[in-house]
Amino acid sequence: MTEIAVYGASGFTGRLVVAELARRGVRVVLVGRDEGRLRRVAVAGTAAGTDADVRVAGVEEPAVLVAAFDGCAAVVNCVAPFESFGEPVVRAAVTAGCHYVDTTGEQPYLKRVFDTFGEAAEGAGVTVVPALADDGGPGDLIAHLTAAALGRDAPVESLTIADLRLPGGVSRGTARTALANRRLWGRDGGLHWVDGAWHRGTVARCETVPVPEVGAEGERGELKVAPFALPGIVTVPRHVPARRVEAVMRAEVAPLFTALSEELVEALPDGPGPAERAAARWLMAAYADGADGRRARGAVTGTDGYGLTAVIAVEGALRLVAGGSAPGVLAPSQAFDPADFLAGLEPHGVRWSVRA
Ligand SMILES: NC(=O)c1ccc[n+]([C@@H]2O[C@H](COP(=O)([O-])OP(=O)(O)OC[C@H]3O[C@@H](n4cnc5c(N)ncnc54)[C@H](OP(=O)(O)O)[C@@H]3O)[C@@H](O)[C@H]2O)c1
The missing domain is CATH 3.30.360 (Dihydrodipicolinate Reductase; domain 2)
Incomplete structure (x- = not known):
């Protein structure tokens, strides 16, 4: 069964992403720096029908982060601010061979992701689509x-x-x-x-x-x-x-x-x-x-x-896992058919x- 990791799963947006994955019957791996906070989200998720798995990894521990994403098809990053903590999560996701989406709206971080990770993502055969939030x-x-x-x-x-x-x-x-x-x-x-x-x-x-x-x-x-x-x-x-x-x-x-x-x-x-x-x-x-x-x-x-935002990030991650997007760092309209993606949001x- 497909597993999707949520980094920052204990945050406000992270919890909404966990709930949306659970609603769609996807197995969730909750990743973050604080085990207690992650376990509280996992318990709430389990009550709602999620079969959740908690893995503790800080952004300053690259090898632990890569291990936390091991076996996941995609990572949804909901850390804040991305300017300070976003890049180690992108790097670890690509190294672990996971597709990646995030909820950033921050221009400098976003530009660095395009400038830094294109070649590595292509080499790993994964697609990185940052800024999949409501803006x-x-x-x-x-x-x-x-x-x-x-x-x-x-x-x-x-x-x-x-x-x-x-x-x-x-x-x-x-x-x-x-x-x-x-x-x-x-x-x-x-x-x-x-x-x-x-x-x-x-x-x-x-x-x-x-x-x-x-x-x-x-x-x-x-x-x-x-x-x-x-x-x-x-x-x-x-x-x-x-x-x-x-x-x-x-x-x-x-x-x-x-x-x-x-x-x-x-x-x-x-x-x-x-x-x-x-x-x-x-x-x-x-x-x-x-x-x-x-x-x-x-x-x-x-x-x-x-x-x-949770729906959009989950929809994007699942579309990447389903295949069809080129590897590399892509804008939403490069990774997905724009009209088809918006049509997928109409039921919401x-x-x-x-x-x-
Ligand atoms: N552009 C948009 O339209 C849009 C929409 C929604 C969200 N967003 C963005 O999404 C991000 C998340 O927002 P939010 O409201 O969910 O924030 P939040 O509730 O503060 O959650 C932030 C998450 O980041 C984690 N975190 C913070 N510092 C960390 C560190 N040093 N190491 C590891 N993890 C750390 C927190 O972990 P702990 O729980 O352990 O503190 C928490 O899980 C923000 O950047 C927000 O602007 C953008």
């Missing part, structure tokens, strides 16, 4: 489909990826991650892509975007946006022939990430409760301008960003639309 996954897939609506391989003059969610509860791990990445997320806005290369800092070319077709029901006209370091900047130029790619977030949400302090973060609960999760809506949109003046826009939306309440 990096659907954002990458909808950007691909929106650009494709201009015509197959048509040159794209500019592509804007927009995270248009309204303010809502975040987990303590997300807040810690935001704090760790604050300089990049808050001040220079991260990377942008122009003329075949990534550049530091953002160009605030776009201050508003049109209300998308789905996910912003009740809103009209234009939405105010601000530059933001979304993961799609690192993944989308790998499969969309765009001269320029930039990323923005709703203007009222972006400053919340820069207002965080250590005290505020540590006072947060580990994650939003069930009612808050159910009420939260996430919304990723893409706006493409073709070199020939044609335009397209697309959007993908759903509720419960944390629950959906995800809606999407693309219009040229």
